[in-house]
Amino acid sequence: MTENLKIIEIEVLRYNPESDREPHLEVYKVPFSDDMSVLQGAQYIKDNFDGSLTFRWSCRMAICGSCGMMINGIPKLSCETFLRDYYPNRIRLEAMHHFPIEKDLVVDLSGFIEKLESIQPYIIPKEPRSLEQGEYLQSPKQFSDYIQFTSCINCTLCYAACPQFGLNPDFIGPGAIALLHRYNMDSRDGAAAERMELVASEEGVFHCSAVGYCSEVCPKHVDPANAVNINKTNAARDYFLRFLSPKGGSK
Amino acid sequence: MKPGLKRSNAPIFWSLFGAGGMLSALFGPALVFITGIAVPFGFILPADAMSYPKMLAFAQNFIGKGFILAVIALFLWFAAHRIFHSLHEVGIHAGVGAKLICYGSAFVATVISVVVLLGLGF
Structure with a gap:
């Protein structure tokens, strides 16, 4: 599956309130196709690299409002933002600014x-x-x-x-x-x-x-x-x- | 509704800010042009357009007084509000002190303008 895929580096702000004193960044190398959203990139990380990565999502079509995060410092819905638009640069995902972080990309609303x-x-x-x-x-x-x-x-x-x-x-x-x-x-x-x-x-x-x-x-x-x-x-x-x-x- | 809500007195300052902002946008550039370029260089306007007797007569006229007061005082209230909020935005969490300096200087300048304008007679 991964043969024809390009690889993008996704840097994710991780925070586990039970073990971390403060948030830190971790980098993952994610194979992607042109139709993959940033949300799908995060899902790929969760499925293949680290099952503990935590983020909210539901509809995948920009109507539920769950998957907001900071993408390269800009607040965006990750389901309607595409990895191809950032390749070949590294992309950074962080929890939404100005809210307390509950875990990883999930904030306290x-x-x-x-x-x-x-x-x-x-x-x-x-x-x-x-x-x-x-x-x-x-x-x-x-x-x-x-x-x-x-x-x-x-x-x-x-x-x-x-x-x-x-x-x-x-x-x-x-x-x-x-x-x-x-x-x-x-x-x-x-x-x-x-x-x-x-x-x-x-x-x-x-x-x-x-x-x-x-x-x-x-x-x-x-x-x-x-x-x-x-x-x-x-x-x-x-x-x-x-x-x-x-x-x-x-x- | 949340209990213990306190009405903000911001409308006073916000109205002065809004009026000053509107006025400075409308008249500011023209004033800079007239007082800074046109009159000193005798460009378009005659060089004595702002001579002392003419300006004194202007400041002694009721409408002239109003214009001068509005241009000085409202511009300053506008600037005070803008500076105060910009301090907040660049991370200087200005408290009562900065509020007093910003709005206080606008207030003092307003009072001085009124006193001087009235002192010039009619």
Whole structure:
């Protein structure tokens, strides 16, 4: 099988919390064909060289968002990145930046999951609606206001890209804010004022310094940087006009 | 929603930063051209376009005062915010001290500009 295959060197950041004091790099020589993704390269290592190599993956087609890692220092989904594009150079795989490493290429996402829960990522209806009243109607215009922000697959590449999240892990961050914006923009939702408390808080949008790298690495073109910056304007408006609003705005 | 959220006072500084950024993008290059090239070299504009009597008259006009104040103060608030955040980004985790120096100098310069502009009379 390996006769016609080229060999690429894959350098992998290894870390076993039970035996290693700190992460270290190990190099593997992996035979590959032109149709092999970086993920398949990692799988080859696991199957043939070291069964303890640990990484997340599921769908192999850039929709589950599990296989994000740093590939030569850039946050990417390893299933849609191909070894042929790096050959004959060595390729370096590391766990996603800015997250604690659990083992090898697997990071601890519990902080992100907490943030995701905190934005209330579901439609909170403006008013209760009985079955007899029928379905919610939405115009194509109303639909187009939020559809882009529904494409997020929670791969957290934007968090690995965001220098501000790297400096302060309390920052709600690009992905969760993009999803927050998705629900705020939905004509069926009525909880924008409730979510404003989080947007305008010290963990909120003003951590962002408009670097824009999150949108660059987003594999689904969600453009989280845009969502964050729209919400800076929203938060500033809420800050100055909250005393004029009949409801008094959020706290 | 997370408990214990504190509202950020960033909108004040962010608005001044935004206004200053917009203004400096619109007027900055033109001001550099007029004050640094066109007038000193008598190029396009006459050399006495910014003579003392003319500038004094400009600074004594109500609209002129507003323009000078906006250009000085908002540019400085813009710069203060940008420098403060850049410090953070290059790894200098600036605390209260750097905040005071950055925003404080913009604030002091704003106050001085207001005092001087009002002192020039109308």
